[in-house]
Amino acid sequence: MLQSILHGKxxxxxxxxxxxxxxxxFGLLSYxxxxxxLVDMLAQVEPVLGERPFQVKPVTQVxxxxxxxxxxxxxxxxxxxxxxxxxxxxxxxxxxYLSPKSSLEKWEVPAEDRSAAGxxxxxxxxxxxxxxxxxxxxxxxxxxxxxxxxxxxTNDHIAPGTDxxxxxxxxxxxxxxxxxxxxxxxxYIYEAVLRDRKRSLQDEKIKRDLKQLCESLEFTxxxxxxxxxxxxxxxxxIAEGERKKQx
Amino acid sequence: xxxxxxxxxxxxxxxxxxxxxKQLLKxxxxxxxxxxxxxxxxxxxxxxxxxxxxxxxxxxxxxLPPFMARYYILSDGPADKNRVTIFGITVQLYHASLxxxxxxFIGGRIEMDHVPGYDREIESHxxxxxxxxxxxxxxxxxxxxxxxxxxxxxxxDLHNVTAEVMATSLLSIQSVEEIERFMTLMxxxxxxxx
Numbered sequence: 001m002l003q004s005i006l007h008g009k010x011x012x013x014x015x016x017x018x019x020x021x022x023x024x025x026f027g028l029l030s031y032x033x034x035x036x037x038l039v040d041m042l043a044q045v046e047p048v049l050g051e052r053p054f055q056v057k058p059v060t061q062v063x064x065x066x067x068x069x070x071x072x073x074x075x076x077x078x079x080x081x082x083x084x085x086x087x088x089x090x091x092x093x094x095x096x097y098l099s100p101k102s103s104l105e106k107w108e109v110p111a112e113d114r115s116a117a118g119x120x121x122x123x124x125x126x127x128x129x130x131x132x133x134x135x136x137x138x139x140x141x142x143x144x145x146x147x148x149x150x151x152x153x154t155n156d157h158i159a160p161g162t163d164x165x166x167x168x169x170x171x172x173x174x175x176x177x178x179x180x181x182x183x184x185x186x187x188y189i190y191e192a193v194l195r196d197r198k199r200s201l202q203d204e205k206i207k208r209d210l211k212q213l214c215e216s217l218e219f220t221x222x223x224x225x226x227x228x229x230x231x232x233x234x235x236x237x238i239a240e241g242e243r244k245k246q247x
Numbered sequence: 248x249x250x251x252x253x254x255x256x257x258x259x260x261x262x263x264x265x266x267x268x269k270q271l272l273k274x275x276x277x278x279x280x281x282x283x284x285x286x287x288x289x290x291x292x293x294x295x296x297x298x299x300x301x302x303x304x305x306x307x308x309x310x311l312p313p314f315m316a317r318y319y320i321l322s323d324g325p326a327d328k329n330r331v332t333i334f335g336i337t338v339q340l341y342h343a344s345l346x347x348x349x350x351x352f353i354g355g356r357i358e359m360d361h362v363p364g365y366d367r368e369i370e371s372h373x374x375x376x377x378x379x380x381x382x383x384x385x386x387x388x389x390x391x392x393x394x395x396x397x398x399x400x401x402x403x404d405l406h407n408v409t410a411e412v413m414a415t416s417l418l419s420i421q422s423v424e425e426i427e428r429f430m431t432l433m434x435x436x437x438x439x440x441x
Contacts, residue, residue, distance in 0.1 A: 157273040157290075158280045222270040224421035227263050231256045232248065 002028070006212055015217070022076045022095045023066065025189060028210040032203050035062040035081065041192035042091070042151065042182075048164050049171075050180035053091070053149045057083035068137065070128035072116040078129070080138045087145040090138070092125045095153040097186075101163065105170035120170040126150045126179050127172075149180040159183050187221055190214035261311065268338045271352075272317050274423055275336045278430045282438075284319035284334060292317060293371030305343045307372075314339045316371050318357075331365050333357045334433070335374040338417060342379055352420050353378055354429060355412030356437040362406055377410035411437060 002024055004010050014020055029038055039062075043054035063080040070078075075092040082088055106118035116124060128134055129148050140146060152167075154160055164183060168176065193207050193214070214220060248256065269292070276286050293316040297308035307313060316337040325331045337353040355374050359365060372380070413433060420426055 158276045158286070161285070220270070222274045222423055222426065223267060225264065225267055225418060226421065227267075228260045229256055231253050231260065234253070234257060236250065236254055 002209065002213070006209060006216065008216075016097055018076070018095055018097045018099060019067075021097055021186075021217070022093075024213055025186070025210065026064065026066070026077050026093070026095075028206055028213065029189075030064040031206050033200060034203070035059045037192065037196045037199075037207075038062060038079070039081070040196070041189065042149070044192075045151065045182045045184050045188070047149075047180045047182040048159065049168055049176060049182075050149075050178075053089050053147050053180055054081070057085050057087060059089075060084055063138070065138065070125070070134055070137070071131055072119075073121070073124040073128050075125045075129075078138065080140065086141075087147070088140050089147045089149060090129055090134070090140070091149045091151065092129050093151045093153060094122060094125060097155050105166065120167050122150060122152060122167045122181070123170045123175070126175055126181070130175070130178065147180070148178060149182065152181070152183045154183065154185060157185055157187070186214070186217070186219035190219050191221055264340065268315060268340070271338060271420065271426060272315065272336065274426045275317060275430060278427060279319045279334065280322075282434055283322055285322045287318045287320060287333075287366050287369065293369075295371055307343055309343070311340070313341050313343060314372070314375050316374055318369055320366070325361055327361065329361055330358050331361045333359070333369065334437075336430075337374045339375050339379070339414075340417075342375075345379060348379070350417035351375075351378075351414045352417045352429065353412055353414040354433040355410055356433075357408060357410045359408045360406040365406070368406060373408065373410060374412055377412045378414055 001010070001020075005015050005020075005024060010020075015024075032038070036059075039054050039059045043052060045052070059081045061082045065078040065080070067074055067076060068078050076095045077093040079091040079093065080088060081091065101121040103117055103119060103121045103124070105120040105123070106114055109118050126148070129150070132142070135142060135146070152160075152164070154163075160183065164181070167181065171179070171181075190211065193211050196207065198204065199207070272292060279286065294312040294314065295308045296312045297306065297310055302309060314337050316335055319334045319336075320331070334356055335354065337351075339348075339351040339353055341350065342348045353374055355377065357369075357373055359368070362368065413436070415429060420429065
């Protein structure tokens with residue numbers, strides 16, 4: 001699938017569908033032999049709520065779980081980071097391209113009567129992440145210390161303030177106290193790949209594909225004006241007249 | 248290069264110029280957001296564009312916009328009840344009456360009276376006008392790095408609009424770091440008196 005995308009064999013509507021995007025971009029990241037690139041990338045995102053994860057204890061291993069079925073939600077990706085001291089960082093990633101959150105908080109319904117469909121999509125995922133059954137699903141020891149983080153990935157180039165503020169507003173106090181909520185855009189992944197240090201030959205091949213994928217999807221940053229090429233003065237004209245007089 | 252290739256490359260160049268200019272403005276949005284500012288008009292740029300067949304070659308409004316601008320206000324709202332401070336960035340591709348002008352990257356601070364709906368009164372050309380337009384131009388100086396102009400009053404003088412601007416050659420901006428350097432200089436020059 002990836003090679004067909006990179007060689008323009010897949011219709012762009014399909015390439016830009018959120019599930020295909022998530023699978024292609026994060027799928028490539030999952031093949032990199034060391035968690036360092038991913039950890040560096042996530043660690044440098046400025047949270048909108050809570051503390052930055054990955055600041056102290058080195059990560060020894062990361063597991064990728066695409067679209068896991070949690071209690072009331074299905075994040076696009078759950079990342080289970082195991083640290084050197086056997087603590088964990090449990091991270092959900094919800095990736096958007098063109099669509100909005102799949103559900104919003106129904107403020108008009110009393111909180112105790114709100115069904116899952118009436119809850120903010122990110123809040124549901126964050127609450128599910130902290131459940132005991134979620135720990136069991138990902139084989140995290142019940143007594144292990146766990147830090148929780150939620151990353152919201154969108155196609156905006158600056159933080160989608162309304163979306164994020166709505167999520168923060170809908171978070172129960174205990175959840176807000178125990179969770180990191182952060183946002184980044186797709187181009188941030190491209191930037192992280194570019195600034196990453198040189199790795200093994202195989203990892204470099206994966207990074208090259210990821211870079212090419214981001215470029216084909218225009219998930220890039222300002223690249224300067226170096227691609228302007230020399231041309232000769234235009235001689236093409238429909239009619240001589242006003243312009244000739246102006247010289 | 249034959250004539251057709253020449254034309255194709257010219258078109259490609261214009262597309263690249265427009266695309267990278269927008270990428271550049273996305274970077275300025277990011278930098279301003281980090282400094283507590285938000286852009287006006289969401290993702291739409293301020294530009295003067297003309298789709299009329301009767302466009303004259305030397306007109307300010309053209310099929311290819313001469314400039315594109317972004318304006319920023321403090322995310323928490325204006326700090327001063329009487330005056331509003333707005334930062335602005337303009338990518339000036341060309342100027343119809345200044346054919347020798349190189350493409351410029353312009354930044355600056357605009358101040359205006361704090362009137363209701365002030366954000367709808369902001370004109371796309373204010374920043375570049377303070378530097379380039381004869382009727383508005385301030386004390387124009389060039390010190391080999393930056394073009395600078397100070398304290399300019401908007402012609403219509405509707406809301407006591409003043410502007411302080413600086414600019415550099417667009418070609419000197421080739422990386423995110425160079426954008427950051429320019430923006431930092433702009434903010435440190437004028438942010439303290441917001």
